[in-house]
Amino acid sequence: MQRHAMASRAALLAAALLAAAPAVADPQPAPGDRWLYRGTYRDMATPGAPTRTRLVRVAVQGTNVLGKPILGGDILGFGMHSDTCLVDVLASEELAGEVACGAPLAAGRRWHGSDAGRFRDLEQWFDVTGTEPVEVDGATHVATVIRTSRLVFPPSPRIASRRSTYHYVPALKxxxxxxxxxxxxxxxxxxxxxxxxxxxxxxGQAAPDGP
Structure with missing residues (x-):
């Protein structure tokens, strides 16, 4: 009898924990998903140059014939098809290497990618270096940190390479x-x-400042 009561209490506790656990969002962006970003730009080579800022809106405006999301917005225009959830909206490009939505990104993972179009076969490696807490809209999330670098084409005496750091949160897509x-x-x-x-x-949700 006592064992049965203990088992019942354990089952109730497990059910309560499951009910209280936060839902995990599908990382695949869907039509109608929207993001608001703050963009910054600074010329580090010019002493006293100010940091310029702007608000940038990005949205999934539909899907293509293969069901892939089409991203658009203030800096993307319309028509950027995405085959991965790892999208660099600042550079208007996907992270090379075709990492699928939902693929595990454990610390230590490394993958190779190349862009045969825009950057003419410039190759690069992507490294998952760990996780870090990030705050978005008052909530704290655990972000996967991805680092990479590559040459810039065409190179110039002033700009020869680009070093990038990304913080990715699946729940925020x-x-x-x-x-x-x-x-x-x-x-x-x-x-x-x-x-x-x-x-x-x-x-399906309304943003605080409108659509």
């Missing part, structure tokens, strides 16, 4: 932070630009 540092041939930072997610609004 995107990057909460994107940082690009453009380096000269000596490795000194010339330009610094970033995007910080301020809010994610799932499809």
């Amino acid at each position: 995107g990057m909460t932070s994107i940082v690009h540092e453009l380096l000269d041939q000596e490795g000194a930072v010339q330009l610094h630009e970033s995007m910080q997610m301020l809010r994610f609004t799932p499809a």
Whole structure:
């Protein structure tokens, strides 16, 4: 009798924990999903240059014939098809390497990618370096940190390579932070630009300041 009562209490406790556990969002962006970012840009090579900021809106505006989301917004225009959830909206490109939505991104994972179109076969490696807490719209999330670097085409004496750091949160269906540092041939930072997610609004929900 006592064992039965203990088993019943354990079952009730497990059910309560499951009910209280936060739901995990589908990482695949869906039509109607929207993000609000703050973008920054600073010319690091010019002493006293101000940091310019702006608000950037991004949305899934539909799907293509293969069911892949089409991203659009203030800096993307319309028509950027995405085959992965790892999208760099600052550079208007996917992270190379075709990492599928929902794929595990454990610390230590490394993958290779190349962009045979825009950057003419420039290759790069992506490294998952761990996780860090991030805050978006008053809530704290655990973000996967991804780092990479690559050459810039065409190279110039001032800009020869780009170093990037991404913070990805599946529950928010995107990057909460994107940082690009453009380096000269000596490795000194010339330009610094970033995007910080301020809010994610799932499809079907109204944003506080309108659609």
